[in-house]
Amino acid sequence: MAPFSDAVKLQPQISKQGPSTVYSGEIDPEWTIGVVPNGGYSLALVIEATMRYQIATEHKDPIHVTAHYLKAVSSTSPFEVHVQTLKKGRGLTNVLANLVQEGQVRIMTHIIFGILAPTPTGPDVASSVTRKFNAPGAYARRHPLSTHPATAEVSKRMRSAWSYRDVVKKAEDPVFTNRNQxxxxSRTNGSTVGGGGIEWGSWFELLGDETRITTPSIAFLCDIFTNAPTLLPKEERKGLEASWFPTITLAIELKHPIPTSGSYASRTVGIYHKGDFMNAPQGRHDAYVEIWTAPSNIGEGKEVDGWREEQVCLAISTQMALVVSMDVNARTASAAKL
Structure with missing residues (x-):
């Protein structure tokens, strides 16, 4: 099975269609859920194309991505990504990009490019405020996982619908499993103010000595959490059959450059997910996700005091998804070819 970096490669030639620059490629059928490409993987193809589009500009880094999934991507058809500049400003460039198959737009995106670097200082920057939101400040968000990846227990069960289950590894955080009981x-009642929801956390590793976390792979990592409906205790999800959770909208804000020093694992991240709402019809539910760096790969290295202080949040994302039967997955894939 090809590593993720190979699975998002595009053909070297490009073309023009009106105002758009067009990149093309083939879907890797081994990065699917059931028979439909993982939504984050499909979005990674779009991000890869737009990064190529922006490579010679001042604004090389995607910092915010908004994607709408209009039609299921097919794993058997070639694709094109049509990219054009919406607006180029002094500090940011807005890019529109659509993933197209068989002449139909499958994913529509708006991506903001800029410079993904540490906050500058100067008279026009409120540095005294921004410092408070960076560790070790009192208002800083801290790494949410309770275990160090060196000592975390590898999860033996991998979802059977994941065609890529043999090239990934995860170690789920038991603290969140307990909280969901x-x-x-933390369960709510009539006198509770706020609160509620379902949580999940895990170390997640892309296997392969040459594999590396990249900007396109962040989109995939934002979309491999365990969905809230399946995290409910059995007594709370009666009647939930084998399900597919198709993504309808996905937004990602990239927060920090991917570190390359020895203090950070090169192919492992920490993932935190929280879901607060699920509504009929179609089991529509929300997902909030954080992607964090890891101090080591799973089962490697050694836990040292203060390891959380060095780690950074790479991205946050929000998603709207549905709950449908896995049978719909196969039917949707067949329809996507038409």
Whole structure:
């Protein structure tokens, strides 16, 4: 099976169609859920194309991505990504990009490019405020996982619908599993103010000595969390059959450059997910996700005091997804070819 970096490669030639620059490629059928390409993987193809489009400009880094999934991507058809500049400003460039198959737009995106670097200082920057939101400031968000990847227990069960399950590894955080129980103190009642929701966390590793976390792979990592409906205790999800959770919208804000020093794992990240709402029809539900650096790969290295202080949040994302039967997955894939 090809590593993720090979799975998002595009053909070297490009073409023009009106105002758009067109990149093309082939879907790797081994990065699917059931028979439909993983939504984050499909979005990674778009990000790869737009980064090529922006490579010779001042604004090389995607810093915010908004994607709308209009029609399921087919794993058997070639694709094109049509890219054009919407607006180029002094500090940011807005780019529109659509993933197209068989003449139909499957994914429509708006991507903001800029410079993904540490906050500059100067008279026009409120540095005294921004410092408070960086570790070790009192207002800083801290790494949400309770275990160090060196000591975390590898999860033996991998979802059977993942065609890529043999090239990834995860170690789920038991603290969140416990919090989701129906008798946990965090459960709400009539007198509760706020609160509620379902949480999940895990170390997640892309296997392969040459594999590296890249900007396009962040999109994939934002979309491999365990969905809230399946995290509910059995008594709370009666009637939930084998399900597919198709992404309808996905937004990602990239927060920090991917570190390359020895203090950070090159192919492992920490993932935190929280979901607060699920509504009928179609089991529509929300997902908030954070992607964090890891101090080591799973089962490697050694835990040292203060390891969380060095780690950074690479990206946050929000998503709207549905709950449908896995049978729909196969039917949707067949329809996507038409």
């Amino acid at each position: 129906v008798d946990h103190p």
